[in-house]
Amino acid sequence: MDRAEMNAxxxxxxxxxxxxxxxxxxxxAMLTLPGSDSYQRSREKLRxxxxxxxxxxxxxxxxxxxxNSPQFGIIQQPKP
Numbered sequence: 001m002d003r004a005e006m007n008a009x010x011x012x013x014x015x016x017x018x019x020x021x022x023x024x025x026x027x028x029a030m031l032t033l034p035g036s037d038s039y040q041r042s043r044e045k046l047r048x049x050x051x052x053x054x055x056x057x058x059x060x061x062x063x064x065x066x067x068n069s070p071q072f073g074i075i076q077q078p079k080p
Contacts (some may be wrong), residue, residue: 015026015060016046
């Protein structure tokens with residue numbers, strides 16, 4: 001898996017986890033915070049489902065910002 005695919009997968013997991021837990025109840029907030037064991041288990045479970053193709057029918061929308069690649073050009077002095 002190349003870097004772009006890894007980044008896309010991470011971004012998709014972020015979106016799916018946000019959809020799964022849209023409202024954190026105070027009593028469960030510690031269990032669903034990024035970095036908690038529960039959050040990491042949920043993330044890895046979704047990652048495996050994604051890789052196994054079990055989420056292929058699910059639709060999500062992602063905003064993708066296009067990076068502006070630098071434009072290079074050569075400026076020459078006009079010849080007399």
